Amino acid sequence: MLAKKPPMGWNSWNTFTKDINEEMIMQTADTMVEKGLLAAGYEYLTIDDCWSEMERDANGMLVADHQKFPHGMKYVADYVHSKGLKFGMYSCCGPKTCAGYPGSFGYEFKDAEYFASVGIDLLKYDNCFHPSTPAPLRYNRMAMALKATGREILFSACNWGGENVWEWARSVGAHMYRSTGDITDTFESIRKLSESQLPKLATSAPGCFNDIDMLVCGLYGKGNVGLGMGCTDAQYRYHFALWCMLMSPLMIGCDIRTMSEETYKLLTNKELIAINQDEEARPPMFVEDNHGMKDNIICFRHLAGGEFAIGFFNPYDREQTIMLPYFEIGLDPLCGYGFEIRDLLTGENLGVHRDYFEAKVDATDCRVFRARIVKL
């Protein structure tokens, strides 16, 4: 079964847009292995839009851009596979991709054959210039074309959350579905996209996950979706930890060849990744902040193995003490049970807490904990 857990990998779009080429992709594949990103779970390397020639060939087949990929795409795919990684590519359900390259509308089965001949393991399928056919049919058509090739290909449906995608994405064979517009490297965008999905996580589950968009961690304002100064390390921590808590696919978007030590540590944080990849994949319960800070996100999540994850996310620009009163999750003060709590980011055991648990959270930052229920 594909996408038993939220898919993890790297994608070229957030940093490189059309400035992609064979050498950069192969170096990225090397880096994913050498820096231990593959070992941490990032297995898909995906080339996004702008990889092809502007025209199909005389047989109507897609052709890789000769200058960017002089040896053709199979050569790149073979190299990526030789590193133990999986290879992803991109197309669109309209006649053109978002950047104006040939799209798959009317060519779905032919293009699926091309992608299978290259040896892809993931297809990101975008939504620009689409015809008036209902979205489920547009996406189902490509899902069937991929199946017809006989190759196992993870289908990443990217329709930006339109047409109530959460209601039909699973039915049309998608393994992940973009539920939001494009992310930018700003804290405002991170907040807006994630908050839009808090009430829509119930259908995100093994086999088909809600994709809140690719990560901007480590961009620091550079690259395609980089704006101004980008975000602070605390804000990237908020972003990554929240994507882990909400079980979003984790697709790295920065240039990993030159990423900072801080970015590397965040992206390979074993404890946060374990929460993202938890095999039970249960979305969190959300508790309202009882100090009236309505934008705080307080998550309580059941994990496999009997433990729980607690996340405190402070989007305000000043430090706050955030509190989880246990009665808000049904644990009555008189029941005789409390939680033993460990800080995931520092590793510190914070001991047993009864009635409530509170912690200081820096401005635009987060704290994440693991909890075990104990008899007092």
Ligand code: GAL
């Ligand atoms: C957008 C999509 C982005 C990227 C871009 C390529 O529609 O949401 O993630 O794929 O197209 O042109």
